[in-house]
Amino acid sequence: MLSRARSCRSRRSWKTSSSKPRAESPTTMAVITYRDALNMALREEMHRDDRVFLMGEEVAVYQGAYKVSKGLLQEFGEMRVVDTPITELGFAGVGVGAAMAGLRPIIEFMTWNFALLALDQVVNAAAKMLYMSGGQFPMPMVFRGPNGAALQLGAQHSQAWESWLAHIPGLKVVAPATPYDAKGLLKAAIRDDNPVCFLEGEMLYNTKGEVPDDDYIVPIGKAELKREGEHVTLVSHGKMVLVALQAADQMAKEGITCDVVDLRTIRPMDVDAITASVKKTSRCVVVEEGWEVCGVGAQVVDYVQRHCFDYLDAPVLRVHQADAPMPYTKSLEKAAKPDLPKTIAAIRQVLYLD
Amino acid sequence: MATKVMMEALSPTMEEGRLVKWVKNVGDAVKTGDTIGEVETDKAIMELVARGDGVLRAQLITEGTTAAVGAVIGVIAAADEDIASLTGAAASAPAAEAPPAAPAAAPAAAPVAAPAAAPVAVDAAAPSGPVRSSPLARRMAAEKGVNIGAIHGSGPGGRVIRRDIEGAAAAAPVGTAATPAAAAPAVAPVATASSKAAPTAVATAMQIDGEFKDVALTQMRKTIARRLSESIGPVPTFYLTSEIDMTKVGQLREQMVANGDQYKVSVNDIIIKAVAIALTRHPECNAHWMTDHIRYFSAAHVGMAVATDDGLIVPVIRDAQLKGLGQIGKEARELAKKARERKLQPAEFTGGTFSVSNLGMFGIDQFTAIINPPEAAILAVGATETKPVWENGQFVPRQRMRVTLSCDHRVIDGAVGAKFLQTLRGLLEAPMMMLF
Numbered sequence: 001m002l003s004r005a006r007s008c009r010s011r012r013s014w015k016t017s018s019s020k021p022r023a024e025s026p027t028t029m030a031v032i033t034y035r036d037a038l039n040m041a042l043r044e045e046m047h048r049d050d051r052v053f054l055m056g057e058e059v060a061v062y063q064g065a066y067k068v069s070k071g072l073l074q075e076f077g078e079m080r081v082v083d084t085p086i087t088e089l090g091f092a093g094v095g096v097g098a099a100m101a102g103l104r105p106i107i108e109f110m111t112w113n114f115a116l117l118a119l120d121q122v123v124n125a126a127a128k129m130l131y132m133s134g135g136q137f138p139m140p141m142v143f144r145g146p147n148g149a150a151l152q153l154g155a156q157h158s159q160a161w162e163s164w165l166a167h168i169p170g171l172k173v174v175a176p177a178t179p180y181d182a183k184g185l186l187k188a189a190i191r192d193d194n195p196v197c198f199l200e201g202e203m204l205y206n207t208k209g210e211v212p213d214d215d216y217i218v219p220i221g222k223a224e225l226k227r228e229g230e231h232v233t234l235v236s237h238g239k240m241v242l243v244a245l246q247a248a249d250q251m252a253k254e255g256i257t258c259d260v261v262d263l264r265t266i267r268p269m270d271v272d273a274i275t276a277s278v279k280k281t282s283r284c285v286v287v288e289e290g291w292e293v294c295g296v297g298a299q300v301v302d303y304v305q306r307h308c309f310d311y312l313d314a315p316v317l318r319v320h321q322a323d324a325p326m327p328y329t330k331s332l333e334k335a336a337k338p339d340l341p342k343t344i345a346a347i348r349q350v351l352y353l354d
Numbered sequence: 355m356a357t358k359v360m361m362e363a364l365s366p367t368m369e370e371g372r373l374v375k376w377v378k379n380v381g382d383a384v385k386t387g388d389t390i391g392e393v394e395t396d397k398a399i400m401e402l403v404a405r406g407d408g409v410l411r412a413q414l415i416t417e418g419t420t421a422a423v424g425a426v427i428g429v430i431a432a433a434d435e436d437i438a439s440l441t442g443a444a445a446s447a448p449a450a451e452a453p454p455a456a457p458a459a460a461p462a463a464a465p466v467a468a469p470a471a472a473p474v475a476v477d478a479a480a481p482s483g484p485v486r487s488s489p490l491a492r493r494m495a496a497e498k499g500v501n502i503g504a505i506h507g508s509g510p511g512g513r514v515i516r517r518d519i520e521g522a523a524a525a526a527p528v529g530t531a532a533t534p535a536a537a538a539p540a541v542a543p544v545a546t547a548s549s550k551a552a553p554t555a556v557a558t559a560m561q562i563d564g565e566f567k568d569v570a571l572t573q574m575r576k577t578i579a580r581r582l583s584e585s586i587g588p589v590p591t592f593y594l595t596s597e598i599d600m601t602k603v604g605q606l607r608e609q610m611v612a613n614g615d616q617y618k619v620s621v622n623d624i625i626i627k628a629v630a631i632a633l634t635r636h637p638e639c640n641a642h643w644m645t646d647h648i649r650y651f652s653a654a655h656v657g658m659a660v661a662t663d664d665g666l667i668v669p670v671i672r673d674a675q676l677k678g679l680g681q682i683g684k685e686a687r688e689l690a691k692k693a694r695e696r697k698l699q700p701a702e703f704t705g706g707t708f709s710v711s712n713l714g715m716f717g718i719d720q721f722t723a724i725i726n727p728p729e730a731a732i733l734a735v736g737a738t739e740t741k742p743v744w745e746n747g748q749f750v751p752r753q754r755m756r757v758t759l760s761c762d763h764r765v766i767d768g769a770v771g772a773k774f775l776q777t778l779r780g781l782l783e784a785p786m787m788m789l790f
Contacts, residue, residue, distance in 0.1 A: 313490040
């Protein structure tokens, strides 16, 4: 299994290295990629605080498997941009130790699928260290990397892990959808004294958006109403926010307007933003990348039923991945993924339009 | 093709109606437009007409039963058509077979017999078991006082959802949609102090066996109660009282009566005419409070509160500023008669811009009336009495009448109301000025 994972990693690195050149130096409110927004956040925070360092597989010489760390080795040197062997449990543990020693490590997992190997450090060490040490050891560290399915990477590499991580007390879980939020939230995560799992949408790296050159923070734990409407609330995060927005565009042609709530942070979840919207619309659809059972959407539904029961005019519906390992076959993969047609169908169903 | 007979919104504010009588029996042939039943709305007894041709195959509620607007209460279909899907379990048991066996069934010792007119709203077409409804629909139904059990839901499996409650609560007026004034929030039975002064037939016929007797609310009484509360609660009201010398009005009326029946007018008719003229001179008092704006009217549609055996209703004399006293008198008599017989059509009691409530005939010398929202003011008229008035160094007998204007201060300021009253007094004290 390990060898399969490695071969897959090198394959992805190969693909990524052939991607097109990107904007080198962002300017004020430039339109840049999600990838470059993350790069900006890392660079700015490493300048701001010399305790911050980046560690992971291929982050230094190779400039990052997804080129998020491009230029950082040259700028900050090999003491602060550290290449590691393929040892997720090991370097995640080094990160925990470094945080205990007073540094602010950023651990890059080449993808969150590989972080499973390091879960003992993430879940048992990082998440619980502050509690089990009686408050002696804060954990100012970030675990970050791409999350969710891309295209035809097979069952082991096409998984969205936010509900697993959000289940653990002690962890904060962040999943930005836009370049703007990616920069602001990564900066917030680096400055946070708790371990933050930062889930970057694997399919979002090349998406573009306006990103200020300024030093701004998007606070962890605050959702954003990405679009306002009155007939139905779409709750989403990460990559699926784009799908929700597309669905809202399409429904608007029929005169149906959607509130699109981008959670941005899965834990702590912004219950107020969700419930305020659902109280307005009385209907809710949750769109997420992960599986249905015990998914993030299940948590959203729980909040909605507890806080908005008397406001609901229809059951809350969920759009999610099929309850099966992600197929490799292209047509089956498409069938298994949550997408625009499934979201539209759920919206129509929750509005009793069909 | 079967046609459902629905409880229709026969008035702008109707949320539910009581089926007074089935005019057609099961098995009778009916054509579109035929009267098949009579329905007591919140204001009147109206005819329920067929919306399709065929045979009245099922009566799904019994006479005397209340159903929410939109509820299916009967089925019209071809004689041999299968209507089981429309009537559900009730198909083989038409309502006629289940008359309320109240007297026999009531325990003999019951001190207070439940009034026969306190039916539970039912929708026999609905599936048995708990009502399927969304939590929102249940909350809205409770807030709006809609009987959710009587609504046939449009959601999956008949689930009652928001749009069903909204449809039941805000059903469109049937006969008044074309008139502009009907676009304003419904103006229904007036809320005036005279509501206390109208003992109803129910009350006089009441025989109290025990210490008290509970009487079910009529649709009209429910509406009066709701709208009274709406008015006295949120409306910041102030009151202006003025005493008017009615001597010349009295003389005028005597002259007219002396000229024959065709000139027979009441003091109230003259007051309505004077009010209409004063409103055209003070359009700021001829207005509706619309929450986010004020609507001013050019025409004076003057409502006149009429006490009936069941409660109050305010038929409207439209364009009173353009009508002569004879015309106003004729219309007022007709409207009052129809109101007492509960035959008023919605178009006849909606769209008022200002109301007049007169309790002079009951010997009330002065009172304050409660505004009929969304109107901005109401004039309460007391009795005309002979009083000594100091004039030119001596007391002379004069006919004096006290009127009180209740004003919604959100629309009308004190001086504005006072000027209106000043004009009104001028017109009544010198009625010839109405000619100008």
